[in-house]
Amino acid sequence: MKPAIFLLVPIMCALPVVAEERCQYLEDQVDQANKAMASIFADGITDNSAPRETNRQIKELNQKIKQQTAIQLAIAEGCDTSSFLPNDMGSYITPALECATEQLKGNYKAASCEMSNWTRSEEE
Amino acid sequence: MVQLTLPKNSTVRKGKTWPKPQGATNLRQFRIYRYNPEEGGNPRWDTYWVDMDKAGTMILDVLLYIKNNIDPTLAFRRSCREGVCGSCAMNIAGRNTIACTKGFDDLPKGVITISPLPSQPVVRDLIPDLTNFYAQHAYVQPYLKTDTPAPEKEWKQSEADREELNGLYECILCASCSTSCPSYWWNGDKYLGPAALLQAYRWLIDSRDEATGERLDDLEDPFKLYRCHTIMNCAQVCPKGLNPAKAIAKIKHMMVERVS
Missing domain, CATH: 3.10.20.30 (Beta-grasp domain)
Known part of the structure; x- marks a missing residue:
């Protein structure tokens, strides 16, 4: 029994940290989906043909389902989801458009297309 | 067999x-x-x-x-x-x-x-014989549903809200779209098909309609809405140039948004 108790104690101490990391990870997933949705929207500025437009709707829908899954997992993990911002692509429209503009110029590896550098634009 | x-x-x-x-x-x-x-x-x-x-x-x-x-x-x-x-x-x-x-x-x-x-x-x-097609159109209740008493003259709508209906209200119910859809061929008795779903979305986003939740409930089913796999035959054949596949995708958005 003793070795088992020795093993359990450190695991139980580490649990809150792991849970916190998981909550942060899930919140990041929601945010990444917002960025992806902004990027999908920006791609459509120059092409609104029926097939591409519908395809974008489906891509956007997939990101929303991803957000929904992340939120449900977060609730199951007991995370505080009040800081999660689903369906908020509007905050990333500016960097998404900058990236789309660069890509139109043929610059597919532009720095502005690195989503990890995108910052949320605050409402005035 | x-x-x-x-x-x-x-x-x-x-x-x-x-x-x-x-x-x-x-x-x-x-x-x-x-x-x-x-x-x-x-x-x-x-x-x-x-x-x-x-x-x-x-x-x-x-x-x-x-x-x-x-x-x-x-x-x-x-x-x-x-x-x-x-x-x-x-x-x-x-x-x-x-x-x-x-x-x-x-x-x-x-x-x-x-x-x-x-x-x-x-x-x-x-x-x-389009009996089934018309029954499906009737199923989506293609008319205004409200709880508030009717106004004296008319239900008003902003220009922007009215614009949302463009590309939807023009449907002439010719059934070209539904009968070009393989999902509708195989599951025409359970899947509502592009024409009925286009009409469903037309009423779902009408700013004057007050039965959005009820309408979405009626579509919440593995077959009625979710047999659309976006192959887009419907948009390709529509003689009025409408895009039912996009309307169906928008209904799916509404389904996800109301859950999360």
């Missing part, structure tokens, strides 16, 4: 070839699906030669020419002859469309085949 071939009485056989008109120089060959359940027997392809200098410019003109001058027994629906009523929807040269707005310049060279809308029971010749 799975039936992989058509029953014997469904096989389309070669039918009658009508004689070429005398002295015509601009001839075009048409193969038209003929079936009369009252006569019994199999459906058949009848061949007609039409003098294009006399027939007019649209496929409906040709059908009328054939009916008036060659074979009065040919049956097809028609009414407005200007793309508004949707009555003359049929499969022309392999694509569903309405005969009255389909001109010859849009068609491939060679023999032109004309058959009824696919996947629906045939009443006679080019007339499909």
Whole structure:
């Protein structure tokens, strides 16, 4: 029994940290989906043909389902989801458009297309 | 047991070839699906030669020419002859469309085949039985539903809200889209199909309607909405240039948004 108790104690101490990391990870997933949705929207500025437009709707829908899954997992993990911002692509429209503009110029590896550098634009 | 071939009485056989008109120089060959359940027997392809200098410019003109001058027994629906009523929807040269707005310049060279809308029971010749299609349209309750008492004059709507209905309200219920959809062919009894779902979305986003939740509840089902796999045959064939696939995707968005 003793070795088992020795093993359990450190695991139980580490649990809150792991849970916190998981909550942060899930919140990041929601945010990444917002960025992806902004990027999908920006791609459509120059092409609104029926097939591409519908395809974008489906891509956007997939990101929303991803957000929904992340939120449900977060609730199951007991995370505080009040800081999660689903369906908020509007905050990333500016960097998404900058990236789309660069890509139109043929610059597919532009720095502005690195989503990890995108910052949320605050409402005035 | 799975039936992989058509029953014997469904096989389309070669039918009658009508004689070429005398002295015509601009001839075009048409193969038209003929079936009369009252006569019994199999459906058949009848061949007609039409003098294009006399027939007019649209496929409906040709059908009328054939009916008036060659074979009065040919049956097809028609009414407005200007793309508004949707009555003359049929499969022309392999694509569903309405005969009255389909001109010859849009068609491939060679023999032109004309058959009824696919996947629906045939009443006679080019007339499909659209009972199920209309029942599905009725299912989405295509009318304004409100709880608040009706205003004295009219329900008002902002210009922006009205604009949301563009690309939706124009549907003429010709059934070209639904009957071009393979999902609808296989699950037409359970999947509502592009036309009914386009109408469903038209009422879901109407700013004056107050039954959005109820309408979404009615579509929440593995079949009614989710059999659309976005292959977009519907958008490709719509004679009014509408995009039901996009409307269906938008309904799916609404479903996700109301859960999260």
